[in-house]
Amino acid sequence: xxxxxxxxxEADAKAIGGACRYGMRSLxxxxxxxDKASKSAIFIGxxxxxxxxxxxxxxxxxxxxxxxxxxxxxxKPGEETVVxxxxxxxxxxxxxxxxxxxxxxxxxxxxxxxxxxxxxKAKPSAKPKATxxxxxx
Numbered sequence: 001x002x003x004x005x006x007x008x009x010e011a012d013a014k015a016i017g018g019a020c021r022y023g024m025r026s027l028x029x030x031x032x033x034x035d036k037a038s039k040s041a042i043f044i045g046x047x048x049x050x051x052x053x054x055x056x057x058x059x060x061x062x063x064x065x066x067x068x069x070x071x072x073x074x075x076k077p078g079e080e081t082v083v084x085x086x087x088x089x090x091x092x093x094x095x096x097x098x099x100x101x102x103x104x105x106x107x108x109x110x111x112x113x114x115x116x117x118x119x120x121k122a123k124p125s126a127k128p129k130a131t132x133x134x135x136x137x
């Protein structure tokens with residue numbers, strides 16, 4: 001008797017193949033999108049669905065999920081390869097560190113009952129001050 005998990009995996013791969021055919025995907029795209037599924041079972045499901053669709057004149061429905069981008073070409077001999085993460089870190093500035101405490105200005109610390117030191121500093125006013133000539137900025 002066959003292992004139930006193996007039977008389920010094969011049935012799932014056949015269903016994936018049938019869904020790919022109905023979704024008008026090529027076998028290669030189906031293999032790429034489902035690299036963990038059995039290629040032979042995907043092929044069987046795709047072929048069975050293709051036969052069914054032809055016999056019953058069923059039109060496929062174009063898949064809404066975009067196809068994955070093609071893999072980058074292999075590097076030429078003698079060229080250095082740069083890892084994508086290194087490229088990104090070299091071109092982007094590091095993200096600012098998030099605030100450590102979510103407390104708002106003016107709140108009191110529950111444990112001590114005192115205001116935070118940063119809360120006692122004078123804050124600039126939002127209103128511009130008048131100049132000596134009497135005009136505003």
